[in-house]
Amino acid sequence: MRPSEIMRGSPAAPQAQVTRANWRTFPAIRWGFTHVRELLPTAEIRRADQASPLPMAPREILGLGFVAPDGTETSVSATLQETFADALLVMHRGALVHEWYGDGMTAATPHLICSVSKSIAGTLGGVLVGRGLIDPDAQVVSYLPELKGSAYDGCTVRHLLDMTVGIAFEENYEDPAGDVARYRYASGWDLPPPGVEVTDQRSLLARMPASGKPHGKVFHYVSPNTDVLGWVYERACGASYPAILSEYLWQPMGAAENASMTLDALGASRSAGGISATARDLVRFGEMIRCRGNVAGRQVVPGWWIDDIHTNGDSQAWADGDLAEIFPGARYRSKWYTIDPARGDLAAIGIHGQWIYVDVQTDTVIVKLATHPKAMDIALDLRWLAAYRAIAAHVAAS
Incomplete structure (x- = not known):
């Protein structure tokens, strides 16, 4: 079913209806995410x-061919059509050289944008650190004493930023009764089945169990860590996360549209994955990262924070962590992936196919x-990574 055929009619046909019970399942997701x-x-x-x-300098991209990781020859156009894509924007040296939107976009x-939201949170952290509002080396419980006795007792803000908290939580999106399912109930994303007790997000965070492993040693991807980070920002700034993000990042970078x-039921933000934004504002955000936090001569994010993302991140923690087989030799710092440290490319990645790629x-x-x-389709993500690198080489050579 095409996105433009979903939720059509008064009312829509049963098979075309999107509700909180199905909005992240296919094909309802194609309407739900927008x-x-x-x-x-x-x-x-x-x-x-x-x-x-957003200066425009259009170039032909769709016909560009490349070799997928499985050795097959394909093209950007075919990859867009075969991978449920909704938008593709390419910016080169500050000019928008390509803009494509799928059905309904x-x-x-x-x-x-799912976990691309995490990279926005990590970038916002640089602004707040630069202004002296938070200390990345401070204990989380110094901001949030409510978390004493939880997995977050003893960890620092830096451990949240780098996903190295010693927490017993498994980020398994397919387990209907697992940690992620309970987390989504608490965050208000999913309706719990009958008989399942639901709490609010922050009550859930305060009960997160420790793994018994030391903080700071192993990359362990856990979405609630970023919700705790957003909560730290709120406590430090005395404002809601959306207001902080707007004041310190979204407005200063020149976003054209509201995000x-x-x-959750008590108004807590899902800073780990709850942002919706336009592709154009996301490319503005990515361009700011490429330019070391600078937008039209204004330093929005400290340049040293962007440099730190590029040059730091614990390679051994990554090698010992959850995603080392997907991106061998990568690093993770302040919620950005450095996929190839020799190349210095950065990526913000979200489930169901969301990417910002900065080369x-x-x-x-x-x-x-x-x-x-x-939610996770590694083959499609790796196919697109090959596409990004082919596109980057193409626009740099033309």
């Missing part, structure tokens, strides 16, 4: 009064949004 504010409680992330410019359509953040070697930023049927 209509989150109609499905869940949300808060607004305010845009700038004046958007930063426009330049003004907000799209859920939004999903909330400083070729001055290229790529945003790709999608609605993969599977």
Whole structure:
């Protein structure tokens, strides 16, 4: 079913209806990810009064061929059509050279970006550190004493940023009764089955068990860590996460459109994965990262914070961690992936196919949004990584 055929009619046919019970299942996801504010409680992330410019310099991208990781020859166009893509934007040296939208998408359509939200949170952290509002080396419980006795007792803000908290939580998206399922109930994303007790997000965070392993040693990807980070920001700044994000990052970078953040039943933000934004504002964000936090001569994010993302991150912690087989030799710092440290490319990645890819070697930023049927589809992600590198080489050579 095409996205434009979902939720059509008064009312829509049963097979075309999207509800909180099915909004992240295929094909409902193809409508759900662009209509989150109609499905869940949300808060607004305010845009700038004046958007930063997006100069246009169109180039042909769709016909570009490349070799997929499995050795087959394909093209950007075929990959868009075969991987449930919703948008593809390419910026080179500050100019938007390609802009493609799938069915149901426009330049003004907000799209859920899942864990790309984490990289935004990590970038916001650099602004707050630069302003002296948070200390990355401080204990989390110094901001949030409510978390004493939980997995977060004894860890630092840096451990949250780098996903090295010693926590007993498994990020398994397919287990209907696992940690992620309970977390989604608490965050208000999923309706619990009868008989399952539901708490709010922060009550759940305060009960997170420790793994018994030391903090800071192993990369362990856990979404709730970023919700704790957002909570730290709120306590330090005395404002809600959406308001902080708007004031310190979204407005200063020149976002053209309001974004939004999903909330739980008590108004807690899901900073780990709840942002919806337009592809154009995401490419503005990626371009700011490429330019070391600078937008049109204004230093929005400290340049040293971006440099630290590029040059630091614990290679051994990554090698011992959850995702080493997917990206061998990578690093993770402040919620950004350095996929190839020799190349210095950065990536913000979310389930169901969300990407911001920043390649400083070729001055290229790529945003790709999608609605993969599977939460994690490694084959599709690796195919797209090959596409990003082919696109970057192409625009740099042309």
